[in-house]
Amino acid sequence: MANDKIQLIHPEGKSAPAIKLATYKLFEKAILNTLKIKESLTYTDIAGCVQEEFSKKKIDFEGSVEWYSVCVKQHLESQGVIETFIENGKKMHRLKK
Numbered sequence: 001m002a003n004d005k006i007q008l009i010h011p012e013g014k015s016a017p018a019i020k021l022a023t024y025k026l027f028e029k030a031i032l033n034t035l036k037i038k039e040s041l042t043y044t045d046i047a048g049c050v051q052e053e054f055s056k057k058k059i060d061f062e063g064s065v066e067w068y069s070v071c072v073k074q075h076l077e078s079q080g081v082i083e084t085f086i087e088n089g090k091k092m093h094r095l096k097k
Contacts (some may be wrong), residue, residue: 008071009078017071020054026061027072030054035082040094046073 006024008016027050034049035041041049045068054061061068073093076082083096 005079008075010074011078019068019071022081023068024072024075028070028076029070031076032081033071035093035095040087042087042090042092043070043073046093047069061067091092 002016004021005018007022008017008024010016011060011064030050034046038045038049046082047066050069051065053059073082077084077093080096082093084091084093086092
């Protein structure tokens with residue numbers, strides 16, 4: 001793998017893409033900041049908060065924020081940074097304690 005890319009890992013062992021390291025770090029930071037503030041969110045809420053953060057910081061991202069958000073979120077799950085749980089019938093995500 002080229003030095004400017006990171007191979008993502010899926011928490012269920014499914015195939016995952018390799019993406020630019022700079023893009024990964026951008027989404028990782030936005031997701032972690034969001035979960036530090038909101039504590040637990042659905043995936044849709046996470047993607048929306050990432051989009052809001054990009055808008056506030058005037059980050060013009062060309063790709064699909066939703067697609068990158070889910071890929072990076074899943075990688076963070078596989079690394080034990082984020083955990084998934086069910087609350088009131090909804091799949092929720094939070095920082096692992």
